[in-house]
Amino acid sequence: MILIERQEEMSALHDLLSESRCGNGQVALVHGAAGNGKSELLYAFAEEACTAGSLVLGAVGREEERDVPLGLVRQLSRDLLLPEPLSTRMALLESSLSVGPAAHQVSLALQARVAHDLCRTLLLAAGAGGLLISVDDIQHADSASLGCLLHLVPHTRSAPVMLVFSRPDSARHCPPQLSAELLRHPRYRRFRLASLSPRGTTALVEQALGAEEAQIFGPAYHSASGGNPLLIRALLGDRRDRPVDRDGTQSAMPFMGEQFGQAVLACVRRGERQVLRVARAMAVLDECASPARIGRLLRMSPAEVAEALRHLTAARLVEGHLFRHSAARSAVLDDTPSDVLRELRLDSAELLHHEGAPAPAVARHLVEEGHPPQRWAVAVLTDASEHARQCGDLAFALQCLELALTGCEDMRERAVMTMMIIRVEWLLNPSTAAPRLAGLTDALLAGILPVQLAVPLFRSLLWHGRPSEAARVIRELGPDTPGSHGLLSESREWLRNRYPAMLTLLPPVPDCSGAHGIREPAASKSALLAETVFGSTLRGGGDESSVRSAEQLLRSCHLDDSNLCSLESALLALVYAERLDRASVWSGKLLQEATVRRVPTWQAKLTAIRAELALRQGDLNEAYALARSAMTHLSPRSWGVGVGAPLSVLVLAATAMGADDVAEEHLRHSVPDAIFQSRYGLQYLYARGHHHLAAGRLHMALEDFLRCGDQARAWDMDLPAILPWRSGAAAAHLRLGQRDQVRRLAEAELARPGSAKSRNRGVALCLLAEIAEPHRRASLLLEAVGILRLAGDRLELARALAALSSAQRATGEAEQARRALYQALQLADLCGAQRLQRSLLHRSSEEGPAFAAALPKDPLSAAERRVASLAALGNSNREISDQLCITVSTVEQHLTRVYRKLNVASRADLPSELPTLAVGSA
Numbered sequence: 001m002i003l004i005e006r007q008e009e010m011s012a013l014h015d016l017l018s019e020s021r022c023g024n025g026q027v028a029l030v031h032g033a034a035g036n037g038k039s040e041l042l043y044a045f046a047e048e049a050c051t052a053g054s055l056v057l058g059a060v061g062r063e064e065e066r067d068v069p070l071g072l073v074r075q076l077s078r079d080l081l082l083p084e085p086l087s088t089r090m091a092l093l094e095s096s097l098s099v100g101p102a103a104h105q106v107s108l109a110l111q112a113r114v115a116h117d118l119c120r121t122l123l124l125a126a127g128a129g130g131l132l133i134s135v136d137d138i139q140h141a142d143s144a145s146l147g148c149l150l151h152l153v154p155h156t157r158s159a160p161v162m163l164v165f166s167r168p169d170s171a172r173h174c175p176p177q178l179s180a181e182l183l184r185h186p187r188y189r190r191f192r193l194a195s196l197s198p199r200g201t202t203a204l205v206e207q208a209l210g211a212e213e214a215q216i217f218g219p220a221y222h223s224a225s226g227g228n229p230l231l232i233r234a235l236l237g238d239r240r241d242r243p244v245d246r247d248g249t250q251s252a253m254p255f256m257g258e259q260f261g262q263a264v265l266a267c268v269r270r271g272e273r274q275v276l277r278v279a280r281a282m283a284v285l286d287e288c289a290s291p292a293r294i295g296r297l298l299r300m301s302p303a304e305v306a307e308a309l310r311h312l313t314a315a316r317l318v319e320g321h322l323f324r325h326s327a328a329r330s331a332v333l334d335d336t337p338s339d340v341l342r343e344l345r346l347d348s349a350e351l352l353h354h355e356g357a358p359a360p361a362v363a364r365h366l367v368e369e370g371h372p373p374q375r376w377a378v379a380v381l382t383d384a385s386e387h388a389r390q391c392g393d394l395a396f397a398l399q400c401l402e403l404a405l406t407g408c409e410d411m412r413e414r415a416v417m418t419m420m421i422i423r424v425e426w427l428l429n430p431s432t433a434a435p436r437l438a439g440l441t442d443a444l445l446a447g448i449l450p451v452q453l454a455v456p457l458f459r460s461l462l463w464h465g466r467p468s469e470a471a472r473v474i475r476e477l478g479p480d481t482p483g484s485h486g487l488l489s490e491s492r493e494w495l496r497n498r499y500p501a502m503l504t505l506l507p508p509v510p511d512c513s514g515a516h517g518i519r520e521p522a523a524s525k526s527a528l529l530a531e532t533v534f535g536s537t538l539r540g541g542g543d544e545s546s547v548r549s550a551e552q553l554l555r556s557c558h559l560d561d562s563n564l565c566s567l568e569s570a571l572l573a574l575v576y577a578e579r580l581d582r583a584s585v586w587s588g589k590l591l592q593e594a595t596v597r598r599v600p601t602w603q604a605k606l607t608a609i610r611a612e613l614a615l616r617q618g619d620l621n622e623a624y625a626l627a628r629s630a631m632t633h634l635s636p637r638s639w640g641v642g643v644g645a646p647l648s649v650l651v652l653a654a655t656a657m658g659a660d661d662v663a664e665e666h667l668r669h670s671v672p673d674a675i676f677q678s679r680y681g682l683q684y685l686y687a688r689g690h691h692h693l694a695a696g697r698l699h700m701a702l703e704d705f706l707r708c709g710d711q712a713r714a715w716d717m718d719l720p721a722i723l724p725w726r727s728g729a730a731a732a733h734l735r736l737g738q739r740d741q742v743r744r745l746a747e748a749e750l751a752r753p754g755s756a757k758s759r760n761r762g763v764a765l766c767l768l769a770e771i772a773e774p775h776r777r778a779s780l781l782l783e784a785v786g787i788l789r790l791a792g793d794r795l796e797l798a799r800a801l802a803a804l805s806s807a808q809r810a811t812g813e814a815e816q817a818r819r820a821l822y823q824a825l826q827l828a829d830l831c832g833a834q835r836l837q838r839s840l841l842h843r844s845s846e847e848g849p850a851f852a853a854a855l856p857k858d859p860l861s862a863a864e865r866r867v868a869s870l871a872a873l874g875n876s877n878r879e880i881s882d883q884l885c886i887t888v889s890t891v892e893q894h895l896t897r898v899y900r901k902l903n904v905a906s907r908a909d910l911p912s913e914l915p916t917l918a919v920g921s922a
Contacts, residue, residue, distance in 0.1 A: 004229070005200040006041055009191045013045050016189060017054065017162050021130040025156030027185045030166040032193035033314035034267035035230030038166040039136050041193065045164065046134050053129030057122075061140030063269070069097035072145030073118065076133065080125060086117040097144060111144055115151035122152065123159050130160040137270070138165040138178065146175055153181045170271025170311035195227030195316060204229065208236045217253060224254040226316025226324065234263035261331030267315040268332060271308075274300065278308035282321060283332040284344045288352060288361050289321045297344070297351055345369040349377065359383035360396075367399045373407040381407075382420070389424060390560070392597040398424045415440060415449040422460055427561055427601050431638040434464045441469045444476060451476060455491055462499055463640040465672030474505040493531030497538060497569065500715035501677040526557055530566035534573045539716050541753040542577020550574050554586045559593050564602060571609050575616070576721045578758060580792055584613055588882060604633035608646040614886070615649050616759070618795030621832035621863070622886045624653040629887075641672050644680025648687035655687075655694045656795060658835030663691045679717065682708050686723045689732075694835070698732050705729035720752050720760035727760065730767045739771045759796055762787035766800050769807065778807040795836075798827035802840055829861050860901060867894040868902075872910040 003010060009030070016026040030038050042058075050056045059075035070090055082090075093110045125131060133152075135141070141149065149163075156163060165178075169192075182188050196204065202218030209217065225231035238257035268279045281297050282289045295305045312318040323329040333341065349365035353376065363384030366377055373381060385400035401421045408414040418436050425433035440457055443449040449457070454473050461470035474495075477488060488506060495503045533549045536542075542550075550573040557563040557570075567590060574583035587610050594602035611626035627649040636643050647666060654663035667688060675681040689704030705728040712718040712725065720726070726749040733741035749764040765784035769777045781804040788797040801824035808817035821844060828837040860868060870880045877891045884891075895907070904910060 003037070003041065003044055004204045005196055006037065006044075006193070009041060009193065010045060010048075012189070012191065013041075013164070014048070016187075017049055017052075017130065017132065019187070020132075020156075020162035021054075021128075021160050023158055023160055024187060025159045026162040027153060027156065027182055027188045028162070028164045028191060029182060029188070030164065030191045030193065031169055033195065033228070033311065033316070034168045034170060034270040035228045035263065035315055036193040036195055037229045038168070038193055040229070042134050042136050042164060042166055046132065049132045054132045055125060055127060055129060056132045056134065058134040059136070061135065061137035063140050066140050066142055068142055069094045069144045070114075070142065070148075072135065072141045073148050076135075077118070077121075080121065082121060083117070086114070086121060089114045089117065093144060111147055112151075114144075115148040118148050119152045119155050123155065123161065126160045130162065132162050132164065134164045136166050137168075139167045139175065141175065141178075146178060150177055150181050153178075153185060157186065168270045168311070169314060170275050170308070195314075196222075196229055196232070197227060198222045201225065201227055201232060204232050205236065208239075221254050224256070224325070228267070228316040230263045230266065231260065231316065234259040256325060256327035260327055261334070264317060264328045264331045265335050267317055268312070271311050274304055275308045275311050278305060279312060279317075279332050280336050280340065281344060281348075282312075282318070282323065283329045283336070284341070284348050284365070286329065287322070288348070288357065291321055293351065293355075294321070297347055342369055342371065346371065353377075353380060358387075360387050363400050364396075367396070367403055370403065373403060375407070378404045378407045378413075382417075385420070385424070389427075392599065394424055394428050394599065398428065411443070412448050412450075415443045416453070419449070419453050419456060423456065423561065426460065426463075427599050429634070429638055430463065430601060430640060431635060433460065437461060437464065437466070437469075441472055444473055459494075462502070462674070462678070463642065465641050465674035467499075467502065467674045467677055471502065471505055474502060477506060490528045490531060493528065493535050494565070496716075497531055497535050497679065499678050500717070526553060526563070527566050529553060530557075530569040534569035537573040537576045538719060538722060541719055541721060542573060542579070546573060547577050547579055547582070550577075551582065551586070554590075559590055559597075559602065561599075561602075564605065568605055568609070571606075575609065575613060576719065578721055578754075578791065580613055580616055583609075587613065600633045601638075604630045604639070604646075605642075607633060608649070611646060611649040615653055616793060618793045618797070618827075618831045618833075619886065620653045620657050620795065622890055623649055624657070624832075625887060625890055627653065636669050636671075641675040641678050641680050643669070643671055644675050644678070644682075644684040647671070648680075648683035651687035651691050655691045656831075656833050656835065658833075658838065660691070660695055663694075667691060676711075679715075682712055682717065682723055685711075686725060686728065689725075689728050693728065693732055693735075698736055702729055702732040702736075705732060718752065719754070720749055720764075721754050721758060724749060724760040724763060726752075727763045727767060730764075734767065734770055742767055742771050759788060759791035759793040762791060762793075762800060763796055766796075766803055769803060774807070774810055778804065778811055778813075781807050794827050795831045795833055798824045798831060798833060798836060801827065802836065802843075805843075830863050830866070832863070860898060864894050864898050864901070867891055868898045868910055871895060871898075871907045 013028060016028055020026040030041055032038055039060075046056045046058055057076045057079065059072045061072060065071040070093065073090070089110060093114050096110060122131065122133070135149070153163065165182075198219060201222035202214050205218050205221050206214035221232055221235060224235060235254045235256065237259040238255045241257060241259070242255050268276055277298055278294055278300070281294045285293060285297070291302065291305050291309060294300070295302055298305075309318060309321060317323060317328050323332075336344070345365045345368055349362050349369075352362045352365070359380050362377075362380050366373055366381060381400040381404035385397040385404070388394070388397035388400065398421065401417060401424060405414065405417045405421065408417050418440065422433040422436050425436070437457075437460060440449060441461070444451065444454060444457060454476055458470040458473040461467070461473065474491075477491065492503065492506055495506065529549065530553050533546050533553070537546050537550075550570040553566060553570040557566050559567060571583055571587055571590070574580075574586065587606055591603065591606040591610060594606055607626050607630040611623050611630060614620075614623035614626055627646040630646040631639070631643075631650070636647075639646070647669060650666045651663045654660075654666065671684065675684060685704045685708040689701045689708065692698070692701035692704060705725045708723060709718070709725040709729065712723060717723075726745040730742045730745035730749075733739075733745065746764045746767040750761060754760060762784040765780050765787070769780035769784065772780055781800055784800045785797065785804055788800050801820045805817045805820035805824060808814075808820060821840065825837065825840045825844065828834075828840055866884060867880055870883060871877075875883070877888050877895075880886075880891045881888045898910070899905065902910070
C-alpha cells in the first residue's frame, strides 16, 4: 500500500519494531484529526510487520462495543490458542461483568487474574520475529480490556513486544488511565498525523485520475477537502458514482455526494459526544452560529465548545464556527435523530428570539421544524414573511404565513392571516389561492374580517371569476369605511377600467371637501392617478398630458405587488395612446426586473403586455411566442378572467399567420363565464371574431364583433385604439357583399376619437377603398399606407400595400404596382404573416418571369437578415432583442437558422455587408 506523506512515520515505526525484536519493548501512539489516516497507517504497518515475520494481533475499538466485556481482548486473541484455565476465567469474567455493579467486588479479583494470565500468554507468543499488538481507536476500549492492556504495558519493557495504539485528537482525554501508563513507559513515542499538503493531495488524486487531470484538478480537491485524506477519497468515490453528463463526459471537479456525507459523519463521530453535539448545533444554527450561542443552546462551557470546534476545524470540516461546505452541514442534519433535531430547532428559534435576532433568522428554524408555533412565534413569522416578500423570497414568505396560520386561534386573526396568504399565493400561482376564498365573504359581512381588506378580497374574487361573491363585498364599501374617500375613488376607477359591470354596486364617492386632516397614503394617490390616466385613455384616447402622466408613474413607482396594478395601467395607457415605442422600452425594463426577481404573476402580466405590443407592431412570431410565454408563467386557470389578454393575442397571431387549426385549439380553452363581464371579454370576442372571419364563418364573426361593440359602448370603452370592432364587422359585411354597412362602419370608425396617425384609421381607409370607385381607390390606399407607415404596424402596412398594388395595376400603373407588391411581400415575410404571404406569392406569379427574377434570391428571410445584420455589427443578443423588440430566444433562433443557411459557425464569420431591410415609399 502506497501511503502519501506518511513515509517518515512509517520509517520510524519500523525502527521501533526492529528495536522491540531485540527485547527492547516499544509503545507508540498515533493520533491526529479525524480522517487524517491513522487507521490506514496502522493497517499498512501491520501488513509490513507480518511480512517481516512478526506475529501481529490487531483489534479495533468501536463505540457500540464499549460496554461489551473483554470485547477488545477477544479481537486480539482470536488467532491465539488460549490455555483452558484462561478461557474459563475469561468466560466467568464476562458473565460476572454482565450482571452489573452488584458483582463488582467479585469481578475485580477475577479481572486481575485474567489480566495476569493473558499478559503471560501474549509474552510467550512472541517468537523470534517479535509480537506486534495494534489497537485502532483505543478510546472505545471496554473497561475489562483496558485493564488487561494496562497490565501488559509495563511488562513489555524487556520483551520483544511492540504496542501501537491510535486515537483521534478529539478523544485525547480518553482513556486517562492508559495515557498515564504510556507516559511512564521509557520507550513511548507519539506520532501526530497532519492533513495532506496541496502536493500530497495532488499525489492522492493522481492515483485515481491520472497525472494530467491531477495537475489540473488537484488544487480543487485540496480546497474542497482541506487535505483530509478521508474526505479526498470520499470525493473521488463520489466522482466515480456520479452519472455522466449529456455529452458522455464526466467532470473531474469535486462532487460532494453520498460518500462525502458519510466521510463527514465518520469524522464527526470519531471523537467525544460533545463534538457531535456541537456539530449538530452548528448545523442547525447555520449562519447564526457562534461559539457563545452554541454554548447557550447546548448549556456547555465556553472551553468545551472551543475544544469541540478545534477538533472539527482540524478535521477540515469547519472554518471559524461554520461548516466549510453546505454538503457537510446537510450530512450532519440528515443524520440527526428527528426528536433531537426538533428540540434543537425549537430551542434555537426561542434563543434567537430572546436575543433579538432578526425575524427571518428566527422564522427559518420554526419553518424547518413545522410545528404549530407558540403565540410569540406567530408575530415573528408574520414579520419574517413580509421581509421575505419584499426581498423576493416568495416561497419562504408563504411558508411563514402557512405555519403562522396553524398558530392562530382567534377567528379574526385567522381570516386576516388567510388574506395575507392569498396575497403571496397570487404572486406565485393564483389558482392555489382560489380555495382559500371560501368563507371570507361571510367573514367580512359578519365583521370578522376587517372592512379595510374588502378591496383585495373583491379583486381576488373577480380575478377568479366569482362576481356574485364580489358583489356582496363591494356593497359593503360605504362612506363609513375607514379611508373611504380614497378607497372608493380608486375602486371606482379600477372597476370602470376592468369590470365596468360591477361599477353600479359602489356607493357615491363621499364629498370630503370640508374635511380636515384627512391624508391619503402616497400609494393610494399613485394608484388613483394610474387608474384615472388609464381610464381617460380608454374612453377618450391618449393625449400628450396622459402620456406624460403615465411615464411619470412608470418612473416613480417601483415594481412590487402593491404597485403592479398601477404600472400595468400606465403601460396600457401608453399602448392605447399608440406610443408603442415608449411602451416597449418601459415594459422591457419592468419585465427584466420581474424576471430577475422570479415572480411568476408579474412576469406573466408584463409578458402579456409585451405580446400585445408585438402584435400591434405586426410581429406575429414574436407576439405568439410572448403570449405563449405568458401562458407558461401562469396556467389558464391561474390567469382567471385575465386569460383573455394573452389568449386573444394567441388567437389573433395564429390567425394572421394562417395557422387556423392552432387558433382553433386555443379557442377550445375553457374560459370563465365571468370573463364577459370584464374588459378581457371584449378582447376575447374580438379575437374570436377574426378567427371566424378567416375561417369563412362570416355570420359568427359578425355576431362576435357586434356583441363586442355593444358591450364597449355600454361600458364607455368604444375606442378604436383598444378594439377596432367596427373594422372587423365591416370586413365581415364586405365579404357578405353588404357595401352600405361597410361604408357606415368605416366612416363611424374614422369619426371616433384617436390620433391622425392611428393604425385603425389606416385600416378603416383600406376598407373604404375596397368599396370606392376605381379612380379613388388608389388615393385612399396611399393615404392609408402613409398613416400605417407612421403607426409602425407592419402587418397592416403589408395588407395596405397589397391592396394598393392591385389598385395601381387596375389603373395601369404597372411599375408602382410591382414596387408595392414587392414591399408587401417583404413585410409579410418580416411579420410572419404566412396567410398573406401565400396570397401575394400567388399574385407575384402572375407578374411574369421578369418580376420573379427581381425577387431577392437571398436565402435569409427579412427577419433573419435584420438579426444577422445587427449581429455582424457586433451587437449582443440582448442588444438585438432591445432594438428589434423581440425576445432573446427569438434572436437565438434566427441566428441558428442564419448560421445554417450561410454555412458559418458563429457571428464572427458573418459577412460584413448585410444591410438591414429598408421599406421604401410606394
